[in-house]
Amino acid sequence: MLPTIPFNKPYLSGPETRYIEDAVRSGKISGDGVFTKRCHQFFEQQLGFAKVLLTTSCTDALEMAAILLNLQPGDEVIVPSFTFVSTPNAFVLRGAKIVFADSTAENPNIDVASLEGLITDRTRAIVPVHYAGIACDMDAIQAVADRHGLAVVEDAAQAIDSYYKGKTLGTLSDLAAFSFHETKNIISGEGGMLAINNPLYAQRAEIIREKGTNRSSFFRGEVDKYGWVDIGSSFLPSDIIAAFLWAQLEHLEDIQTQRKAIWSRYYEAFASLVPLGVGLPVIPAYATNNGHMFYLVTRSLAERGALIDYLKQQQILPVFHYLSLHKSLFYAAQHDGRELTWSDHYTDCLVRLPLYYELTPDLQQRVIDGVLAFYAQQ
Known part of the structure; x- marks a missing residue:
């Protein structure tokens, strides 16, 4: 009998388990350890992101983006209908109304030509999804957003190592979310990343990721104690997850x-x-x-x-x-x-x-x- 050919098979590049053991032996396996920092440096220095924060999933990265936009109940967010539920759900959790856009005849990416007709005085953001890692027309999307004063959040879950006019996907908007789920090119089992390209969001993103505390500032010596300063949740992944991810990034x-x-x-x-x-x-x-x-x-x-x-x-x-x-x-x-x-x-x-x-x-x-x-x- 022929062997079954599965749809997906997670790939081990080699040092994943050794790096996980290294993380454990370091005495720190909670978030923002040595391997998390290595991953952050890779994305910022090698791929050109202004700032990145690893998260426990792309879903969490999208939820962080929705919090950062300060959405209020009744605000509208434009999202393609052909996407995973995490894309709109992140904004629904903040009380936003989802306005669904169609795909194109060419590919499943968002129909940019339809965007103007979907915008109202309640619209706050456009969320293009780079389906199959193939870039949406980001110049056209950003032009619409600029005309109406809207934020753009790239759902780049599938878009690691993909480019638009020579620019890394996920660097072309205020915020972008990536996935390292086992079905993606680069994996950590579950896992994700928020890319923050607008510096206005950088400090608050750290706070939201750390359960609404300024703990990151405390560890950098910027404050003498940390406390509850904003809303947030536990979006920070274990360094064990980052250790697995680092082995993948090396390859x-x-x-x-x-x-x-x-x-x-x-x-x-x-x-x-x-x-x-x-x-x-x-x-x-x-x-x-x-x-x-x-x-x-x-x-x-x-x-x-x-x-x-x-x-x-x-x-x-x-x-x-x-x-x-x-x-x-x-x-x-x-x-x-x-x-x-x-x-x-x-x-x-x-x-x-x-x-x-x-x-x-x-x-x-x-x-x-x-x-x-x-x-x-x-």
Whole structure:
């Protein structure tokens, strides 16, 4: 029997467990230890972020961003409907009303052309999601935000080592949130990061992350004692998580080279499906590919279901992705009734193929052969 090809397999670069042991032996495994500081320095010095703070998840980073924006009940935040629930939920927790935007025909990223029509006198922020690590048109989004005095928060959960016009994604807005979940390129099991590019948010972000206290200032010797000075929560990860992450960051180039090679083999293999009406990922000229995800866009919901079932019979485990949040059980009644055609299209037709570091050429060829065999019989 053929071995099962999973959708994802977490990758150990080598020193993860040794670094975790080093963290334990250091006598400090709570937050902001040696490995956390190494990770912070990497992102700030190597990738150009003004300031970063590791968090326990991308969800927490988004929730910190929502607190930093001082949102009030009734304020509006524009979010794509085709995204994970964490994106809007962070702002709903602050009392904001979510105004959902559609995706584009080109790819699942936010439809920038629709933004002007969604803005009211209650709008406070736009939250673009760099789907599959492919950049949204940030110049156009920032221009809209500047015209209306809005904040921009990048949901860069999938966008490590991806760029917009040569600039690192997550550096192009006031705030940005990253994920190091086990399904991402660089992982720590669970884990995330808030990037703070507007210095006005930097000090308060530290306070919010430390349960609303000025504890970070105390440890830097800036105050002689620390106390409760703001709202916040326990967003600070253990240094054990940072130790795992640091091992991954040391091997970022190798991991990315491998993932992008796998992505490229898929893209070349499936070029023959495009004339049939099957969609492949589209990367605009201003964006780069970080090898996070490879997906196909089938011609119908029924076709996608049949493709997934066919591959599962071959011991290959593809998956679909998000469900349009404007139709969700929780928020449908609060949506304004607009049809979001492309979001629904990707909900019904997008299928993600296995992509992970240890996907060998032989295993990948099984996936490719399975997909091509399915379409050969259509």
